[in-house]
Amino acid sequence: MQPEHKLSFIDRLRIMRETRFGAFVPVLLALAAIWAYFGLAVPLWEYWGDADAESIRFIFLSPRNIYNLFMQSAVIATLAVGITVVLLLGDIDLSAAATAGVCAALLGVLVLAGVPSPIACLIVMAVGIIMGTAQGLLVAYIGIPSFVVTLAGLLGFQGLMQKILPTGNLNVGDPFIRGFARVLLPDALGWALAITCIVVFAWLNLRKQTQRKARGLELDTNTAVGGQIAFFGALVLATVATLNAYRSVPLLIVLLMVITVLVGWVTTSTPYGRSIFSVGGNPESARRVGINVKRIRVSAFAIVGLMAAIGGIFGASRFGSVSYTAFAGGSLLLESIGAAVIGGTSLFGGRGSVWNAILGALVIGSLGNGLDLSGASAADKLMFSGAILLLAVAIDAVSRSGTSER
């Protein structure tokens, strides 16, 4: 199929990025490349290079490793989803990981003090919202750039976490909190959930198509609709099959998906989400149509605070402990911002999606996991992560439609 006028590769990339599913393609390609490298190329290389090897061992692509990969990426993904919301506004949150750390530390202390763990979780989520809202108020109403406010937040919250945890470490053994990461859905339930998701997805898409036809609107091609459903179905079934092959679907992943569906729905399908995008695209335009830009800003920071708190709970659950290095002092912050940006969310605001943040978190997680497996040092990991981040932003810059803007 030869188009009338010649399209360069970059033009094609731009056109593709404009479509709803096309935005996934670059990050999926990155993921595929990383998986192919660590999953296929490295084992094959070792097999051929070593005469004594008896068989190829695909460690990276083994169900066990994929399972670990998902669990490792879950906390990053939770924070990245929240950070995406703020990035959509054209702001940034550098304090998300520190907020998560404070919340996790508080959770540990509360549980230790005998507060029932579900209530402790709720308290911690409220604290996260308050921390985010406070920063949002400073950004929106005082007019301090978000970079500065959240940088101050990063420093201050790191200190606060050390105050809450003077020893720097606290074990969390509470069964309710540990349950998020430990509870596994039975295999059958995992399959049922997957099939329900696919059926609902297909039904929603087909219903939309029928409604479009009934109202005389332009239609998506049947290939596009069918392709979307098939793609989504394949993705879900493959994930569940892999997870079931090792243990089964963990509750943590299901919760993460539910939260992402919720945030994704709010950002794309409600007037509130639309106003987030319009504030990110053109704040003046949003102000003129009567959107309360300041309130939107504050609410976005509240969302990132809530997501950070949830990330803190998930982290405490997964590690079974709260430590300074795992949250505030470690690489969690940069990994989660990196995940959002690798997913294709623009740092300039107005473009991006929380689903891409999940994929971005997988990219970051896979990179760390793969380099660990191949025995790379921490220094190598940092340099690789930097290169991938740069590559992702370069793809974003090249594929941004329109040349004059920003």
Next chain:
Amino acid sequence: MSEHKNMVGPVAPPPHLRVTGIHKRFGGVHALRGVDFEVARGEVMALVGDNGAGKSTLMKVLAGAHTADEGQFFMEEAPVSVNNPHDASDLGIQIVYQDLALCENLDVAANLSLGVEPVKPGWPFLPRMLRPLDDLEMEVKAQDAIDRLQVRTLQSVRAKVGGLSGGQRQAIAIARAVGADGSVVMLDEPTAALGVAQTRQVLDMVKRLRDTNHAVIYISHNMRDIFEVADRICVLRHGSNVATWRKEDITPDEIVAAMTRGLDDEAGNAA
């Protein structure tokens, strides 16, 4: 001619929107000094003046973006108050700013219903901001607005505004203003950045607005455009009215003279 100053007299159609004695000060700057202005339905009223004459300030006052320090507003001769953009849009006063204020990251349909997105019925337990968008309704409305104004070059209401031409963007901005049940549409230099063909498209659109019984306020520096679309021409200078003429009664040269020198009695500007 000078006795017609500030008012148009019995030949004018009954005004739809009328403001009198508008004063606006910015600190020490007295930007509007008692301006009178009116526009009727089904007419295009051009608002002209040199830079700093107060055109944009008057327009922002009418749109509620600035609050007048003094002055009265009348809608169909009933007194109203306009203190913020919501007041103005509730009265059906819509403005298309020179910079258009479109969100380039959103598609045409989303831009057209920005701030007034239709939501699906039901979901009464959710605040309006969190109810599901009715994006099909949004597209239908967008398509209607586009069809009404006959923007033929636009291929899809699902196209991102970032990829449209200047004329198409102007058309979208005008369609957004009209689509929100606007009766008064103000256009600020709509053809300033456009080529010949796109200017033609926009002028045709302005005429269609008049034909569909809108009251159009058209701000421009371009005399050819003004004399093509306007019915009446209101000249401002130094924040005061110079005069308002019917297009037939005046020539472009006289308008330019009134803009730059005022009427012959220079003392008239002290008002």
